[in-house]
Amino acid sequence: MTTADPALPRPRPLATGGLAVVRRNPLLVVLVAMVLIFQLTTGSFLDPANLSGIATDAATLAIVAVPLALLVISGYLDLSVGSTLALGGLVGGWLAGQHHQSPAVALLGALAAGALVGAVNGVLCCWFGLSAFIVTLGMLTAVRGLAQQLFPLPLSGFGSGFAWIGGARVAGIAAPVVIAALVLAAGALFLAFTPAGRHVFAIGVNREAAHLSGIHIRRTPFALFVATGVAAALAGAIKASVLDSAVAGTSGAGFELTVLTAVLLGGVALTGGTGSILGVLLGVLFLGGLQNGLTLLNVPTFWQQMAQGVALVAGAALACFAPRTGR
């Protein structure tokens, strides 16, 4: 009988480069399969116009998913983003439409509102040690209520300046897509190349050990709460700009769950400590593509919602039962 020497780890499979990426992100395979199926059944899924539509839809999702993923990796959670999105759109639209402010000022106002919500979440969770689930669930309701109190009537007619936020094109690409790409790149670079990126993982894996290593275990997650709030408000401003309308009762309703689904599908563990921005991108593209493809196939909305839910649970089941490889 031989016992394994603990000093010698099990040999790793000889997968490198591209193959390793696929192994770490099984969603990639699912995504490719989904694209093929939709292309074969609809015939128009891969048309440039449709792809650009998907990208625009997925952009707001990605903008919020990136900071939210970082927050989840550090062991926290934010469920309030749907309401923050609504508040951001309303504040931005109100500044531009009622007060005729420049789009820059309107946007800054919206982002400030988001930062405020994020800061409240952050203080309660990081300094007072309250459960992020409870705090942000409460904020989801409270912020929605606040938005309805402040803006009881639907807003619209924000003017051409504000429309520019969501409608401008940079080198032929829609502004929201460009912003999303920047956010994704910033998130990936942050995780890989900054000390704080290491700290985010460390806090998520073992908060006490991180504390004893001299890391600021409150400051970093607090900053991520604020970033998530700002991102949600930015997404709200973009949506309001594209639609030229913002409604306190319905804007961004359910958005928090869609974003969280994308993040979790992307392989970010709800328990913290694992995840990647590439995974988040795949999660966002998968959800955006799924919704778009099913719409092209004239599948009713409730079936689409069911598909989204089944995908999440199936993803969790696969992650749970698949043999553990790599890290």
Next chain:
Amino acid sequence: MTTTTLRISGLTKSFGGVRALDGVDLTVPAGQVHALLGHNGAGKSTLIKCLGGAYPPDAGTIEVGGTSYTRLTPRASIASGVAIIFQTLSVVDALTVAENIFLGQEWTRHGRIDRRAQEEVAAGLMERVAAKCSPRDRVGDLPMGQRQLVEIAKALSRSAAVLVLDEPTAALSGAETDALAQRVEDLRTQGLAIVYVTHLLGEVERLADAVTVLRDGRVAHHATVSGRTRRELVEAIAGRPTEVVPKSPRPPAPPRLIAEDLRGPGFGPVGLSVAEGERVGLFGLIGSGRTRILETLYGRRRATAGTIRVGDRTVAPARPADALAAGIALVPADRRAQGLFPSMTAQDNALLPSVKPLSRLGVRALRSERRVFDGLATAVGLRPARSRLPAGAFSGGNQQKLVLGRWINEARHVDVLLLDEPTQGVDVGARQEIYRVVSTLAEERGTAVLFASSDPEEVVALADRCLIVARGRIVGELSGTELTEQALLSAVHAPLTAEGAA
């Protein structure tokens, strides 16, 4: 009564290559109190867990009341008549005494719990263990000693023949300790075979008929207790007659770490000083306050009074980051809970506090990080020296080297290194390497080393000087030729027996 109630033979259990138990024999006849002694990590807990069915042994047999088992499940263990009273009791605070005793074996009448019958039987059992509480008392309202008796009564209700008590007096007051000793003697008279795990020689002398000492997973000593002196028992635990390793006298050096009149919850006042390049041990039993003292010096706990100085600078660390800025670093005792990031790579683990100091303009210096990691991997003798392997895949000893390496690398400057149980769960080979690394650090860089340990062997191996800690205070000091395992064990037990006699 001559029937052997418990007979363990050749019990062996390994964890990932480390032998926690290596052919252990232990025989406890009915009506005997058998003390089980040994340092932390000697294999006592593993033995108990095999007996309780929590771990399947790799080899060997456990015979209870004539039936032989090669492995037990928790249910089979209880059914065979084994009852284990762990240090952390498994009573349910929210239930009454009677409900606890009958938990999982409720008496029913017409499908409903027969409270009255349960309470009657419970009252009888409580009388048998001479408990002062009523069967209707809520267990959460009872003092610790009474809760323990409830658990023993529960064992008796399941007609236990073998009772294992795991450091039963650790959480008890003096009076409760005496009461428990009385109960143990009663139960011996009633014919139970009792395995009594303890660190306290006073209890061994008072209660035990026989003693088995474990060291590194083997039976190091086995004897009957009667007529033995404490000295002989101490030598049995230490394993060999006094072996004086003459320590070269250290040239006087200026003090690096000074704590004066330091107090905090559970300890104090404590005054201590560690010189440049000096290695000082804090020796004491679990709960003596060693860890609290270290954690207060490191800012994990707040001091309620006193001053801490590093060189000439006074520091009042409110959090570990403050202590680190002052040059104080800590290697915590509980590696899993406080030290390691198992899913992160070896390099991320060892360099976590160094990534920021190495970075330039907020960007990680990946090449420098790699160079620093390679340097520290060589310095601590990391095996395998693979930077990208997750820390969880390393052995306990190499995990400890990663945690230690966090403070021993060129990106960090540490004046004072605190270590809490530096080799807990570390195999013998890695233990020597860790001693070497720490000693080198003290000698070559003049780092002041202060470490807490409950292992006298470790203190003798590593310390220039040792402070004895008991009940949150420093009660003695040993250095030079006085610093022996025997002297340490006698010193730490002296105050307790003195109090017990009073």
